[in-house]
Amino acid sequence: MAIPLALRVAESEAKVYRRVWRGSIFSSFFNPILYLLAMGVGLGTLVDANLPTGLDGASYLNFLAPGLLAATAMQTGAGEGAWKVRAGVKWTRTYHAKLATPIGVPALVNGHMLWIGARVLMVSVVFAFVVVMFRVAPVWQSLAATVPALLVGVSMGAITTAFTTRTNSDAALPTFFRFVVIPMFLFSGAFFPITQLPGWMQPVAYVTPLFHGVQLCRAVMLGIPTVVDPWVSVTYLLALTAGGMALAMKPFREQLLP
């Protein structure tokens, strides 16, 4: 019972998305191109000149591409987890409308997570084609890297959903992006190895979902060995997803079914 209802929740999000998909896919395509050109190719020329053996044996463009894939997936998950939820609960109140039907809170959360997964996958697949365009990796390896990207995107979606349900102020969300999402984007090993971070920051990087997503994406796309056992990373990302979803249930009930 719960699974088909969750699918209908995701279906409704897809119906809304159909109105904006062109613009959305367009930016999912051009943003990575801009980043890979400016940083991978532009800045990368300077980095490569300084590092004849490369970063983990890779050119800066190749080092950056899988990291940026994971980081983009992470940001997509965070965005869907924050604004969708706040809108559904407070702005458009469409979650209240859904809960007046046989759909309950578990189906709502599951459907919401399914939709986040779908969005992250769309963004990641488009990114994978950009990776192929830049000749970083062959098609199948690029596409295979969308799987760890999906894991990191969904885990961040679940964490952000839990955070959003637990705050009521609208100022909390921009603050969350400023102090959590953007620092994570910059300092979790997507742009440079975390060994470059000051010693006290390295353990913080290890805790972030993005660090695990980045090293998994690099391993799958380019065969670069991981620092942490890949299965530990996969398990960690799945646990964060389950944990975020579980933490969201109670505040969802309190807010939607007072």
Added chain:
Amino acid sequence: MPVYAATFMPTPLITATGLTKHFDDTIAVDGIDFHVDPGESFGFLGPNGAGKTSVMRMIGAVSPITAGELSVLGLDPRTEGPKLRARLGVVPQEDNLDQELTVTENLFMYGRYFGLPKAAIAERIKELLDFAQLTEKADSKVEALSGGMKRRLTIARGLINEPEMLILDEPTTGLDPQARHVLWDRLYRLKQQGVTLLITTHYMDEAEQLCDRLVIMDKGKIVGEGSPRSLIDQYSRPEVVELRFPAGVLEEIAERLEGLAPRVEVLADRALLYTDDADATVEKAHAEGLDPETVLVRRSTLEDVFLRFTGRTLDD
């Protein structure tokens, strides 16, 4: 839409006994008893904050009850929420339509939430658009609709699953008079088709227009119950004379007003004289030497019944 034939002893669709709802330390609903029969149009009348919406939400299985017993369509909202919600239609106080979708898409998705097959939904949408007078707006986005159209769409949405009971929370609040009358007309049609309606309102005229039977709520309690007419007959007099006086005068003459009618209510700016013969009462007032700014004679309404029960007007 289901049609209910009147039966001799109908099993109530809703029975509530000692129904109670607390939020933290406030008591929203304070141990109320009522029942609703199939096919009737039942109202909850009261000012804002009386607890009407809380009662509706408990009936709709979207708010856990704090204490007491509640049975809706023979189901327990605490344990059979999804099964119960599948058989109800809900029109909430605040519109929560999907603004990004068209009129048809809103109806379609709602049908999907109820697990209805796509072909059946498409068929149903045609009927509902016609019923809600929205056929021409079928492909418009919700954003572009007027307030009255949105409300009619919300009612149509609530009917997508052919519910046995439609719950309407303040259906015409915020609508202009014309839009209200269009909506009343639609609700009246539903009532004629035998759909059980549950309506909350703080408009007396709405309650009188739509409800077969109603309860008057104040501060979480039921203070009166009956048909609009019987409540008025029982707790008021057929006619009301409203005498308006300049500020400050009323307190001075309050005693002189007392003998003019069987019941007298003195409000801030006017006095209400409840009487069986308005003309005679007006004459008496003039004979008493009173000189009101305006004199208004009207029929007694539920507003007067509410005033009798609570000592306050509904706008307070």
